[in-house]
Amino acid sequence: MGEQAQLPLQKRPSRRATLTVTQLVRTVRETLELTLDEFWVTGEVSNARGAPSGHLYFTLKDERSAVNCVMFSSAYRRLRFKLADGMEVIVRGRVNVYEARGAMQFYAEEMEPRGLGALQLAFEQLKQRLEADGLFDPSRKRPLPFLPRTIGIVTALRAAAIRDILTVILARFPKLHLIIRPARVQGPGAAADIAEAIEDLNRDRRAEVIIVGRGGGSLEDLWAFNEEIVARAIYRSAIPIVSAVGHEIDYTIADFVADVRAPTPTAAAQIVVPSMRELSRRLEETEATLEGAIAGVIGGYRKEVGHVGARLRYPLGLIRDARQRADEAGAALTAALLAGAAASRRRVRELGLRLRGPVAAIREGRLSLSRIAIHLRQAATVPARRFGPDLERASARLEAAGRRAVEIRRARFAALATRLDSISPLKVLERGYAVVTTVRDGRAIVDAATVAPGDELQIRLKRGRLRATVNSREP
Amino acid sequence: MEKSSKKFEEELQDLEAIVTRIDSGELSLEESIGAFERGVALVRSLNQKLDEVEKKVEVLMRDAQGELKTVPYEPAPATDESGAEDDELP
Numbered sequence: 001m002g003e004q005a006q007l008p009l010q011k012r013p014s015r016r017a018t019l020t021v022t023q024l025v026r027t028v029r030e031t032l033e034l035t036l037d038e039f040w041v042t043g044e045v046s047n048a049r050g051a052p053s054g055h056l057y058f059t060l061k062d063e064r065s066a067v068n069c070v071m072f073s074s075a076y077r078r079l080r081f082k083l084a085d086g087m088e089v090i091v092r093g094r095v096n097v098y099e100a101r102g103a104m105q106f107y108a109e110e111m112e113p114r115g116l117g118a119l120q121l122a123f124e125q126l127k128q129r130l131e132a133d134g135l136f137d138p139s140r141k142r143p144l145p146f147l148p149r150t151i152g153i154v155t156a157l158r159a160a161a162i163r164d165i166l167t168v169i170l171a172r173f174p175k176l177h178l179i180i181r182p183a184r185v186q187g188p189g190a191a192a193d194i195a196e197a198i199e200d201l202n203r204d205r206r207a208e209v210i211i212v213g214r215g216g217g218s219l220e221d222l223w224a225f226n227e228e229i230v231a232r233a234i235y236r237s238a239i240p241i242v243s244a245v246g247h248e249i250d251y252t253i254a255d256f257v258a259d260v261r262a263p264t265p266t267a268a269a270q271i272v273v274p275s276m277r278e279l280s281r282r283l284e285e286t287e288a289t290l291e292g293a294i295a296g297v298i299g300g301y302r303k304e305v306g307h308v309g310a311r312l313r314y315p316l317g318l319i320r321d322a323r324q325r326a327d328e329a330g331a332a333l334t335a336a337l338l339a340g341a342a343a344s345r346r347r348v349r350e351l352g353l354r355l356r357g358p359v360a361a362i363r364e365g366r367l368s369l370s371r372i373a374i375h376l377r378q379a380a381t382v383p384a385r386r387f388g389p390d391l392e393r394a395s396a397r398l399e400a401a402g403r404r405a406v407e408i409r410r411a412r413f414a415a416l417a418t419r420l421d422s423i424s425p426l427k428v429l430e431r432g433y434a435v436v437t438t439v440r441d442g443r444a445i446v447d448a449a450t451v452a453p454g455d456e457l458q459i460r461l462k463r464g465r466l467r468a469t470v471n472s473r474e475p
Numbered sequence: 476m477e478k479s480s481k482k483f484e485e486e487l488q489d490l491e492a493i494v495t496r497i498d499s500g501e502l503s504l505e506e507s508i509g510a511f512e513r514g515v516a517l518v519r520s521l522n523q524k525l526d527e528v529e530k531k532v533e534v535l536m537r538d539a540q541g542e543l544k545t546v547p548y549e550p551a552p553a554t555d556e557s558g559a560e561d562d563e564l565p
Contacts, residue, residue: 146484149528157534163550166532175528180548181535204535204543276525283525286490287518293497294511301504 021102029097038094041106042114043067045087050076058083060091060106069093071108080122080223081113088114119219123226126253130228135235136256142240144260145208147274150177152207152239154197157182161215161244161265168269173276179207184224185214191227198233198241210237211268212254213244225252234258244268325439326465329458332442333435429462436460439467448473483524490517 019027041060048058054073059066069091071079083089093108113121130136151169155161162180169176183197184190194212201207212234214222224230225245234241234257243258244265255261262268429435436445439456451457451470459466493514497507532548 146487147524152535166550170530175526175530177528177530178532178548179535179545180533200535200537200543204545279525280522283487283518283521286487286494287515289494290490290497290511290514290518293494294507297497297500297502297504297507300500 022099025097025099025102028102029099032096033094036095038092038109040090040092041067042088042090045083045089046085048083048085056083056108060089067095067106068103069106069108071111075109079111080118082122082125083111090114119223119226123253126226126228126231127256130231130253130257135231142259144240144242144272147173147279148176148208148272150179150206150208151272152201152204152210153178153180154183154194154201154210154212155180155214155265156185159185159215161213164215164264164266165211165213165244165269168266169273172270172273175276176273177206179204186217186221186224190224191229194224195229195233198230198237202236202238207239209272210239210241211244211262211265211272212241212258213262213265213268214246215265216247216250222246222250222252225254227253230254231257242268242272325458329437329439329442329460329465332437332444333460335442336435336437336444429460432462434459434461434466448475483521486517486521486524490514490521493517 043060043062046059046061046066048056050056054076056071056073056076056079058069058071060069061067071093090112091106091108092110093106095104095106097103098105112118134140153162153165155165157180166178169178179201181197181201183193185194198210198212201210212225212230214225216222222245225243231253234243234254240259241257242260242262243252243254244262244267245252245254246264248263251261260271262271437443437458437460438445438451439458442458443450445451445457451473453470453472455470457468457470459468493510496502497510497514502510533545534548535543535545538544
């Protein structure tokens with residue numbers, strides 16, 4: 001301050017003049033105002049306190065000196081970080097005198113933390129505070145809907161970001177309902193506007209997920225997304241929110257609060273909307289897997305049925321065998337019956353032949369009778385008168401005897417015919433008898449000696465057949 | 476809207492569960508075929524759902540009374556990445 005500290009000669013008070021306090025203080029003040037320009041002063045903050053008026057009072061000090069400082073509310077409102085005692089700051093302002101107390105004060109216009117920039121510090125401070133309030137709690141992060149049908153978008157209407165988002169979303173899934181709630185994304189009021197937009201989409205209630213974001217920019221450009229009002233609006237939103245601010249490397253407070261952080265607006269669109277092509281493919285694949293699965297199941301069962309069927313073939317064979325044997329036995333039975341019938345027929349013929357005996361005898365009798373009669377007539381010609389009546393009587397008796405013999409033979413034949421009918425095998429079966437044949441060759445069994453224990457027999461009843469095994473045998 | 480989208484995801488999960496169950500071989504043939512038929516119905520329903528929504532882009536804004544209203548979106552020429560001219564917007 002060397003040269004500037006030299007007061008102009010005309011301003012030097014006369015040694016002999018007596019000044020009032022007010023004059024003294026004013027003189028000092030005016031001198032300072034005239035001679036001292038703005039400074040950047042660095043020091044440590046102590047005794048910082050806000051006044052009800054909105055002004056901020058603090059003391060700036062170093063190892064040897066201290067100076068009272070005031071930051072009027074108009075400047076204090078622009079301060080983005082929270083001032084705390086012990087903080088090293090750089091302050092821009094002017095030095096002046098507070099006339100009421102004659103005290104030198106530093107009037108701060110702007111303040112930056114040392115080391116970090118003000119925004120950086122503000123960011124860290126808000127982040128810590130919101131984290132402590134649970135706004136970043138991973139457990140409150142909601143899953144995004146798998147296939148949202150209605151998507152809310154909060155961004156500037158005229159920026160590239162909205163174009164990118166729309167392009168990507170509609171390319172991925174052409175049929176969607178998008179509701180854009182335009183918001184200023186930088187400059188004064190941007191944070192409030194973004195918060196309001198989030199609230200409006202919640203009031204509207206149609207969106208199932210909201211993308212909040214903007215394209216890249218400087219830290220100052222992105223600042224609205226570091227404001228507490230935006231963080232709180234995201235936290236309050238009933239609809240899940242995807243933040244999409246700036247570029248990959250930019251992290252904002254909004255990113256920490258949001259349910260999902262997308263590195264860019266384009267990425268947000270990809271995160272929020274599934275690709276219809278991929279979904280269709282996944283569906284097709286699942287459908288193919290489904291068909292493969294059922295084909296596998298059916299194939300498996302078919303194989304099993306095949307195994308069971310192979311096992312079923314054995315009884316089928318048995319049945320076939322049995323049927324064949326039944327056929328054979330039937331044929332044997334028929335043959336036996338036929339044989340029996342033939343024998344019976346033969347017998348009937350024989351009987352018939354034998355029956356012919358008496359007839360022939362009668363005929364012969366008649367023949368001999370007629371011969372006798374001739375002899376008798378020849379004989380009678382001579383003693384006819386003598387023997388005539390006797391001969392007549394003998395002849396009549398003879399005729400009667402022959403007739404009687406025929407009657408008797410006829411009656412016997414009828415009886416035989418009846419008996420023959422009763423011994424037909426079918427009649428026999430009707431009466432509870434059975435035909436027993438061997439299973440082996442269908443032979444009718446008439447002699448116990450022709451079978452051995454263990455032989456299989458078939459028993460033909462009037463209705464149906466039985467199969468039996470010989471247990472034992474008695475001659 | 477919310478409901479139908481949840482249904483899509485659920486149906487897709489159901490479908491995949493059905494495939495897994497059929498694949499597991501734990502089901503009888505009748506159950507497998509029943510599950511398969513349900514699966515086919517799900518595939519059909521899911522495919523329908525993919526085509527369900529009409530494309531619509533709207534802008535949500537407040538009218539003079541502060542009531543929300545939606546108007547169709549008409550793409551405006553973009554200014555710059557920052558959206559710096561957004562002050563003009565309502």
